[in-house]
Amino acid sequence: MPIINEKFQIRTNGFTDIIDITKNVQNCVYNYSLKDASVLCYVSGSTAGLTTIEFEPGLLVDLPEALERIAPQNAEYHHDESWHDGNGYAHVRASIMGNSVSIPLIDGALQLGTYQQIVLVDFDNKARTRNIFIQIFY
Numbered sequence: 001m002p003i004i005n006e007k008f009q010i011r012t013n014g015f016t017d018i019i020d021i022t023k024n025v026q027n028c029v030y031n032y033s034l035k036d037a038s039v040l041c042y043v044s045g046s047t048a049g050l051t052t053i054e055f056e057p058g059l060l061v062d063l064p065e066a067l068e069r070i071a072p073q074n075a076e077y078h079h080d081e082s083w084h085d086g087n088g089y090a091h092v093r094a095s096i097m098g099n100s101v102s103i104p105l106i107d108g109a110l111q112l113g114t115y116q117q118i119v120l121v122d123f124d125n126k127a128r129t130r131n132i133f134i135q136i137f138y
Contacts, residue, residue: 001137001138002137003136004135004136004138006028006029006133006135006136007133008024008028008134009130009131009132010132011127011129012120012124012129013127014122014126014127015123016121016123017121017122018055018063018119019119019120019121019122020055020119021041021118021119021120022055022117025039025041028134028136029105029110029134029136030108033108034136035105035107035108036104036106036107036138037104037105037138038102038105038136039103039110039134039135039136039137040101040135040136040137041101041118041133041134042100042132042133042134042135043099043120043130043132044099045094045131047090047123047124047128048094048122048128049093049098049099050097050099050100050101050118051097051119052101052112052117052119053117054117055119056115067097070096071089071092071096072089073089075089077089077092085125090123090124090125091123093121094123101118103118
């Protein structure tokens, strides 16, 4: 099975910054005019995650609020005792969310729902440039 590798970078603000990367992924995939494939999207780093959501104002508030209840920024984390960088919460949130999503390409189209977008969520406590890797298996 052949594999195509693509990569792009996204500048983030950190602190649960949610960025719609759907168009970036589509650009990587649709350049090849493939009919059927499996598309893997992956963000490197231990304080960022990838998922799909409806990228709309309500969820852009709901998702960070939910993650704040699960892994509060101001809680004490053993990671912070070790590294003193104050981003233990970011590592926990990223671990929960995961760093990849896989989307089928069928008949030349990514199989995303009408209101479903691919998003990068940067949890770190500072701005970053994130590397997003796309692997297309066909």
